[in-house]
Amino acid sequence: MNAQVQQTSDQPDESGHFGEYGGSFVSETLMHALEELREAWLRWRNDDEFMARLDRDLAYYVGRPSPIYYAERLTQHCGGARILLKREDLNHTGAHKINNTVGQNLLAWHMGKQRVIAETGAGQHGVATSTVAARLNQQCVVYMGETDIHRQAINVFRMRLMGAEVRSVTSGSKTLKDALNEAMRDWVTNVDDTFYVIGTVAGPHPYPVMVRDFNAIVGREARKQMLEQYEELPDALVACVGGGSNAIGLFHPFIGDRDVAMYGVEAAGRGLNTEEHAASLCAGKPGVLHGCRTYLLDDQAGQITHTHSVSAGLDYPGVGPEHSWLKDEGRATYVGVTDEETLAATHALSRMEGILPALESAHAIAYGMKLASEMRADQTILINLSGRGDKDVQTLAAIEGLEL
Amino acid sequence: MNAQVQQTSDQPDESGHFGEYGGSFVSETLMHALEELREAWLRWRNDDEFMARLDRDLAYYVGRPSPIYYAERLTQHCGGARILLKREDLNHTGAHKINNTVGQNLLAWHMGKQRVIAETGAGQHGVATSTVAARLNQQCVVYMGETDIHRQAINVFRMRLMGAEVRSVTSGSKTLKDALNEAMRDWVTNVDDTFYVIGTVAGPHPYPVMVRDFNAIVGREARKQMLEQYEELPDALVACVGGGSNAIGLFHPFIGDRDVAMYGVEAAGRGLNTEEHAASLCAGKPGVLHGCRTYLLDDQAGQITHTHSVSAGLDYPGVGPEHSWLKDEGRATYVGVTDEETLAATHALSRMEGILPALESAHAIAYGMKLASEMRADQTILINLSGRGDKDVQTLAAIEGLEL
Amino acid sequence: MSARISASFQEGRCSLIPFITVGDPHVDWTVDIMHALVDGGADLLELGVPFSDPMADGPVIQQSSERAIERGVTLESVLNTVREFREQDQQTPVILMGYMNPVERFGEADFPAAAAAAGVDGLLLVDCPPEEAQVLHQALEQEGLSSILLVAPTTREARLDRICGAASGFIYYVSFKGITGANRLDADALQAPINAIRSRSELPVAAGFGINDAESAQAVAAHSDGVVIGSALVKLLAESEDREDAVGRARDFVASVRQALDNS
Amino acid sequence: MSARISASFQEGRCSLIPFITVGDPHVDWTVDIMHALVDGGADLLELGVPFSDPMADGPVIQQSSERAIERGVTLESVLNTVREFREQDQQTPVILMGYMNPVERFGEADFPAAAAAAGVDGLLLVDCPPEEAQVLHQALEQEGLSSILLVAPTTREARLDRICGAASGFIYYVSFKGITGANRLDADALQAPINAIRSRSELPVAAGFGINDAESAQAVAAHSDGVVIGSALVKLLAESEDREDAVGRARDFVASVRQALDNS
Ligand SMILES: Cc1ncc(COP(=O)(O)O)c(C=O)c1O
Numbered sequence A, B: 001m002n003a004q005v006q007q008t009s010d011q012p013d014e015s016g017h018f019g020e021y022g023g024s025f026v027s028e029t030l031m032h033a034l035e036e037l038r039e040a041w042l043r044w045r046n047d048d049e050f051m052a053r054l055d056r057d058l059a060y061y062v063g064r065p066s067p068i069y070y071a072e073r074l075t076q077h078c079g080g081a082r083i084l085l086k087r088e089d090l091n092h093t094g095a096h097k098i099n100n101t102v103g104q105n106l107l108a109w110h111m112g113k114q115r116v117i118a119e120t121g122a123g124q125h126g127v128a129t130s131t132v133a134a135r136l137n138q139q140c141v142v143y144m145g146e147t148d149i150h151r152q153a154i155n156v157f158r159m160r161l162m163g164a165e166v167r168s169v170t171s172g173s174k175t176l177k178d179a180l181n182e183a184m185r186d187w188v189t190n191v192d193d194t195f196y197v198i199g200t201v202a203g204p205h206p207y208p209v210m211v212r213d214f215n216a217i218v219g220r221e222a223r224k225q226m227l228e229q230y231e232e233l234p235d236a237l238v239a240c241v242g243g244g245s246n247a248i249g250l251f252h253p254f255i256g257d258r259d260v261a262m263y264g265v266e267a268a269g270r271g272l273n274t275e276e277h278a279a280s281l282c283a284g285k286p287g288v289l290h291g292c293r294t295y296l297l298d299d300q301a302g303q304i305t306h307t308h309s310v311s312a313g314l315d316y317p318g319v320g321p322e323h324s325w326l327k328d329e330g331r332a333t334y335v336g337v338t339d340e341e342t343l344a345a346t347h348a349l350s351r352m353e354g355i356l357p358a359l360e361s362a363h364a365i366a367y368g369m370k371l372a373s374e375m376r377a378d379q380t381i382l383i384n385l386s387g388r389g390d391k392d393v394q395t396l397a398a399i400e401g402l403e404l
Numbered sequence C, D: 001m002s003a004r005i006s007a008s009f010q011e012g013r014c015s016l017i018p019f020i021t022v023g024d025p026h027v028d029w030t031v032d033i034m035h036a037l038v039d040g041g042a043d044l045l046e047l048g049v050p051f052s053d054p055m056a057d058g059p060v061i062q063q064s065s066e067r068a069i070e071r072g073v074t075l076e077s078v079l080n081t082v083r084e085f086r087e088q089d090q091q092t093p094v095i096l097m098g099y100m101n102p103v104e105r106f107g108e109a110d111f112p113a114a115a116a117a118a119g120v121d122g123l124l125l126v127d128c129p130p131e132e133a134q135v136l137h138q139a140l141e142q143e144g145l146s147s148i149l150l151v152a153p154t155t156r157e158a159r160l161d162r163i164c165g166a167a168s169g170f171i172y173y174v175s176f177k178g179i180t181g182a183n184r185l186d187a188d189a190l191q192a193p194i195n196a197i198r199s200r201s202e203l204p205v206a207a208g209f210g211i212n213d214a215e216s217a218q219a220v221a222a223h224s225d226g227v228v229i230g231s232a233l234v235k236l237l238a239e240s241e242d243r244e245d246a247v248g249r250a251r252d253f254v255a256s257v258r259q260a261l262d263n264s
């Protein structure tokens, strides 16, 4: 494994624009902090010792490399292309999210910031941040919507076990986007000693680039593993898209491989034709949210709309700007998968492979199964299994009317 | 990684005796099945294709090798020997248990048995068995005490998601040992087409040997990693002991390394001087339970006593016979750690390293911390972090008076 | 080997071997029930030594064991029960059936002499195959006690030879793959395996597991030298209202089976 | 750049710039409140365009925005409000303060003309630094609208040059690191940064954030050309009982601050 960054596209420009997307849409108070962060990231990503330390943490703490697993029964069931899974579910804390926090928290540490803050929806990014913060002895405050705090009590408890302070956000929809707003407010207020650890490839420049770089370990590993284990690249990549970090992490190192198709799977919730989904790329318009220009879901007046997905980690009205660019460029294709299809895929993977996927990842599984069945047996699909589903067991049980 | 078995001791004898321990204490009906199993295991463990398949499953499905992690802050905190953790918590399904079920279920498959059964206490072995059974398309029945079914509702749900049938056991203490009895009854009844997947190194021959061999991947990897990463063997190994599979898995490949001290940590519950513990080696006597002669906890009349531990996975009145032998030989030392010490260690590891250990493993951490503080800074302790603590979050919360 | 046991098997008569758990339904009733069983026509008594983890038993005997343990029954009190029984009956053989650990805890070295002194004639340890019991068997032998061994439908030839070589008293054939009390009996399936035993051993062969009434006993008796009835009797006794009722049930049940056997 | 804005800053007099959210506490009251603010002595009005995700605002303005959105306030209705206000008042400059996305959705191309037509004089987009707004600024310029830009305590020299180069109307100095409504004001700390702005720009400098009464306004006025009062006023209005009460509160509050400023 090797955390070194290798460029496979000329995006973004110096100020973080992917075509017309991205940029830095924040209040003036934060502009300097962003500049400082850009400089720090430019410096440390080229620092051998920093990158070696990152590599070590990824190997011995996170447990990388994560394997590529051939889902044989699922493949047979679908009757088409061979289905491979990139096993990010095996990472410490159970998802790709930690690739990013290991990096950002370490950067914070090198920048001398003793305090880290984060926003979280389902709690995965909050757990990933507080986990690494515990290890680096950083003070950690996690903002979380009041509604999510109740829905995700277990993750709240886990964060507290790691010594983090979880702050309840009661504004707006009391969910992820409001937690993000609140984290920004904290950052504005404590900008001197505080590092804001954003959990996906959204936010102002340099976050979309930096978080992509940290997650690109997934795609770099996968590319190497494909060549070593299968002596070819996959014909298609599939990943779910909330903010888009696991997807871009997988996609990015393959962008130059024009024969590798890329599919980002958004949460279609109760259907793209309803108002209850979270599919910014499939059903949204370009706008500005949380520091960048990107596809988002809003009403005619430009107010951000409430989203819905059975999976908390996809329940976000925006998306990383690089995806907006990849969509417009036609390099990646974005599709929606409903709650119902997601649940079916969750059960299918559990029963056929003994792997309980995160509900987020189950979106990718659902689309991957569809796609595989339309492809030839000599073709290969690599699906990013971005996380494990242990965190969703209560949600699944509730859907079946059980209380655990 | 390499699942090949390498012998490092001449135990057991042909009929499974480790000194005076072990053997096959089962009803006549099962004697043939055990013989069949011994023969199958002898055959397949020497079959290159079988072992290659096992290696592949361990690598791509389980996610092996698991790394060795230097717990730097914990080391500093203890102020003595360097503390390293073998990260079995990163395995698929979150514990060492799957090393064994990947092996046994595969063996069942090669023996043509379509149906597997298992007993489970906390649910970890049940989850590990049903997980692999799903993948191999095996019918799977898991026996679980009625009390445990209520305490571990989440794991019950996980098993059902994998397609397993969980059967409630209402006899005796309605916990693990009774589930084991009930599984034996099922096996006696369905011995022709059923493979009994035992979850630890207990039971009649060949289980203690076979389960050890499957788990010895932990110690073989660790030995190699120590030499590669640290260019020396550790001075001491520490592992918790319920039935003893994770401990023997770590210890076994080091048995010939006489300079490596070995510590097995039992559940001292509310104290070894109370009746509420589960420390068969520290406080029990040799006897016969569940198919083998070994140290166990019983009353003066030979009735097996109810045990107690905050950790469900250690809450068992017997122990694998090889540990009984290692104890009498003086090759390994067995100690007890109380519930209270365990909880303190759980919090310590969470706060200092961002790793929430399984309560079972936290016993090993607690003793490892004590031991480290009494050793020199140029010495090294390797602790087996046998599993992650996600499964215990509800228990921990309940102890703090919270309901999640 | 116990003389009482060999005497109890008579040419041309199927031995009737009832099983009860010592101390169930009541500690004080067991000796009376034993006499009643003999009165009813039992040839040999099998006493269950309760164990906390009876792996080979079905729910009826499990629960019976649990009740007995709750009432304080131990291997020692089982021996006392036999001793008390022997005050009036020096003829009917009594064997103990149970699991290894209580014997281990009593002391494998001390047990044979104590059992012999109490008047026990044989020992059947469900979870102890002959391979694990060589020392114990010798000690039992020295005290004149029989080692009753099981043969199962799954027992293969090589083991059968070994078991037949090590057994004494009689050989207990487990009539199906399963646990006590299960309903899987196929009497005709007994012929071949029991013949296989007979071709290797002079010892009488009794069959057990799944025999629960006169009819099934009769069917089994066609192939075996003895029939063991356990769960059915234990269940009947568990439902009794008082000592008198229990004693009556024991006697009547055994008598009805005895009659069926004699008429066949 | 808006003539009304430059006219409103007068030598030797600190401009008083109250901020209210359009539509809060009631859609129908806003125009009356605007007139009342002018009556009380406001020199320039800052109208908050409600946005669902006001990252830079504290709870008072957040909640005010949420209420306004619930009542259906949009950027379009904000323009209507200004248009209505202009029916009686063609003199007092009005600027809009808000976030980027509603402008984006209105149409970055259409907005400047529509705003100008409605009588708006300037635009302050909290989440849009000059680097991201070059096109928009030009379009505003063309329509005679000012681009009000923020300078913060964290703004470093290079950016300060850039902001001073791009701003028009006046420059808004954010008086501390934090969000609107926070209580972190240290008026003396304003002197140095405001001087730094003045050394780079001819534009008047107004300070905002944390000014919540006559006293704090007075302290800030010692260093700046204008003071912006937001949360304190919004909160006061939110507590009003009816239109008349709201109008009275607006007028009286502004008058009291005006008086303090004039007396200093
Ligand atoms: C397992 C998993 N996958 C995917 C996501 C979505 O995030 P992203 O789109 O940034 O990968 C989340 C967010 O919580 C997650 O937990």
Ligand SMILES: Cc1ncc(COP(=O)(O)O)c(C=O)c1O
Pocket: B095, B096, B097, B122, B124, B125, B199, B200, B201, B240, B241, B242, B243, B244, B245, B246, B247, B312, B313, B314, B358, B360, B361, B386, B387, B388
């Ligand atoms: C994580 C973990 N460690 C240890 C154990 C104890 O088992 P053993 O002693 O066989 O390793 C268990 C049992 O459930 C477990 O889940």
